[in-house]
Amino acid sequence: MPLARDAQLAVGLLRKALATRNARRDLRRALDERGPLPTGRFQVAVYFADGAVNMYQMRQWYAPLRELAKTWPVLVISRAVRGADALLKDDALPVAFAPTVGAVEQVLAEQDIRVVLYVNQNTRNFQMFRYGRRWHVFINHGESDKMYMSTNQFKAYDYALVAGDAARERLSRVLWDYDLDRRTFSIGRPQADHYSGVLPYEPDGRTVVLYAPTWEGDRPSAHYGSIATHGEALVKALIATGRHRVIYRPHPRSGVVDAAYGAADKRIVAALAAANASDPGAHHVHDTGPDLGWQLAAADLAVVDISAMVYDRLAVGKPLMITRPVDPEALVDDSGYLSACEWLDAAASGSIVAEADRVLGDPDAVGRLEHWVRHYFGDTTPGAATVRFEAAIGELMQRWQQWHDRSTAADDVTGA
Numbered sequence: 001m002p003l004a005r006d007a008q009l010a011v012g013l014l015r016k017a018l019a020t021r022n023a024r025r026d027l028r029r030a031l032d033e034r035g036p037l038p039t040g041r042f043q044v045a046v047y048f049a050d051g052a053v054n055m056y057q058m059r060q061w062y063a064p065l066r067e068l069a070k071t072w073p074v075l076v077i078s079r080a081v082r083g084a085d086a087l088l089k090d091d092a093l094p095v096a097f098a099p100t101v102g103a104v105e106q107v108l109a110e111q112d113i114r115v116v117l118y119v120n121q122n123t124r125n126f127q128m129f130r131y132g133r134r135w136h137v138f139i140n141h142g143e144s145d146k147m148y149m150s151t152n153q154f155k156a157y158d159y160a161l162v163a164g165d166a167a168r169e170r171l172s173r174v175l176w177d178y179d180l181d182r183r184t185f186s187i188g189r190p191q192a193d194h195y196s197g198v199l200p201y202e203p204d205g206r207t208v209v210l211y212a213p214t215w216e217g218d219r220p221s222a223h224y225g226s227i228a229t230h231g232e233a234l235v236k237a238l239i240a241t242g243r244h245r246v247i248y249r250p251h252p253r254s255g256v257v258d259a260a261y262g263a264a265d266k267r268i269v270a271a272l273a274a275a276n277a278s279d280p281g282a283h284h285v286h287d288t289g290p291d292l293g294w295q296l297a298a299a300d301l302a303v304v305d306i307s308a309m310v311y312d313r314l315a316v317g318k319p320l321m322i323t324r325p326v327d328p329e330a331l332v333d334d335s336g337y338l339s340a341c342e343w344l345d346a347a348a349s350g351s352i353v354a355e356a357d358r359v360l361g362d363p364d365a366v367g368r369l370e371h372w373v374r375h376y377f378g379d380t381t382p383g384a385a386t387v388r389f390e391a392a393i394g395e396l397m398q399r400w401q402q403w404h405d406r407s408t409a410a411d412d413v414t415g416a
Contacts, residue, residue: 023052023085027097030088037094042075042111044068044393046093049079049124052086056252057119057141059290062092063194068390069093072115072397077107079124090290101127114400115393121153133407135159135396142308143167143189143376145333147221150174160184161392163311166336166376173335185392188377188385192315197294201283206245209238209356210299213323214307215253216261220329224306227254228264229326230349234303235268237352239275239284244353247295248272249287251307301356303344306332310341315380317366317373319359323349337372 046065048058058076065074076095078084084097096111098104104127107113114134118125119141129136135158143149143163150170154160155178162168164186172180211234216225227250238244248268255262272284287295292312296302302313302320313320314337321342325332332338342359344352359365373380378388 020081023082027081027085027088030085031097034088037075037096037110039110040112042073042094042113043397044072044074044115044117045107045111045113046074046076046117046119047079047125047128048076048083048087048119049122049127050120051080051082053253053256054120055083055086055090055290056292058087059090059092060141060191060292061119061139062090064190064386064389065093067386068393071390072393075107075111075113077104077116077128079104104128105131115396118157121148121151126156129156133404135400137161137396143311144306144308145170145310145336145338147331147333154178158183159396161187161389163187163189164374164376164378170333170336185388185395186378187388187392188380189312189315190385190389191293191312192377192380193383193386195293195297195316197291199294199298200285200287201245204281206243206282207301207356207360208245208247208299209352210247210249210295210302210304210313211235211238212247212249212295212302212304212309212313213251213254214305214309215251215256216258217330218257220327221331223327223330224323224325225251225254225261226305226323226325226346226349227268228258228261229346230323230344231268232264232271233350234344234352235271237350239271239282241353242279242282244356245282245284246272247285247287247299249292249295252288301360303352306330306338310337311376314369314373315377317369317380319362319365319369321355321359337376340368340372 068074074093076087076093077098078087078095079099084095087095096107098107108131116128116134116136117139119139138154138157138160152175154171154175160183162184168180168184168186171178213226213231214224217223235246235248238246250265254265269286272286276282276284296313296316303323304310304313304320305323306325310322321344324343324345326346344355348355
């Protein structure tokens with residue numbers, strides 16, 4: 001058994017090395033074809049130190065950042081080969097590949113970067129913090145009640161852009177001596193202003209259920225993933241009715257830590273394929289695409305794990321259920337929406353059809369959702385979050401100018 005595990009590990013490492021080599025080749029070619037970036041153009045940078053596996057954290061920000069770039073030109077500073085390769089292939093925003101600290105310094109010397117945005121808590125973010133005279137701003141890659149959303153790491157940033165009142169309350173409970181009023185901006189969910197996409201099926205009256213589980217987690221406190229505990233029974237029950245359509249969108253990291261979790265994912269995918277083969281009109285969807293939006297808007301019901309997907313769906317204001325973690329050590333913050341949500345226990349996952357009918361038939365569900373939508377995201381009128389996002393960046397630009405002017409005046413006085 002240990003030999004088999006060692007062999008699997010060796011194969012995995014070889015595949016990763018080959019993928020990195022291919023990405024490096026493609027990246028070099030793409031950078032050569034593009035040529036150098038214009039100097040002195042970019043004032044906002046998005047710092048991304050991750051590889052391709054976490055590209056979902058960047059992709060959800062593409063549309064809001066493209067809108068922002070119409071006022072404040074935006075550049076992505078990418079540190080990893082495979083991440084930079086994926087960013088260039090997406091061709092959504094200008095990219096500077098800066099694998100070394102020296103390369104980062106060269107980008108900063110060539111550009112007028114005043115605000116640096118961070119979509120995650122990668123430990124290499126710390127390398128960027130050394131550069132002052134610009135604001136370092138955490139924008140995250142989602143809104144949720146996971147412990148990740150109230151980590152003390154928030155203090156490392158000059159500012160944080162958060163979704164709304166729920167986020168501010170969450171931070172106020174956990175962070176000591178943190179000036180929420182000055183250091184946070186409530187912007188809602190600007191990504192929701194861009195939920196769109198072409199449906200891969202023709203609507204035909206079937207009840208559409210989005211099942212979007214998270215990955216298995218790398219420690220007991222984060223064991224929120226449901227593929228191995230809820231997913232197979234849930235999908236099997238839905239595809240058996242002939243009146244449901246499943247959109248299955250697993251987290252891209254599913255199976256990275258636990259091979260059994262990955263195997264369960266593959267069985268779900270196979271079950272959906274078999275159901276489509278026996279009933280071509282079913283059009284069940286295994287969704288691994290880069291775009292997130294149409295799934296959330298199109299589904300009649302969403303079944304999700306404790307993750308940012310809860311709140312991505314909540315921003316739509318349509319019915320959802322949340323899988324209850326089986327691991328008793330999984331941390332569940334039940335002081336917010338999770339205190340009033342519709343839970344789906346593992347034992348009830350095979351009865352998802354009855355559970356779905358119950359939730360969809362609840363006449364008071366819309367009113368309850370509206371309360372929580374306002375609490376988490378504020379005004380969700382289309383375009384309102386984008387306005388708040390751009391206003392927050394505008395305010396930070398003004399604060400940068402004020403500090404820049406003071407610093408320049410002080411340097412003039414001291415002769416620095």
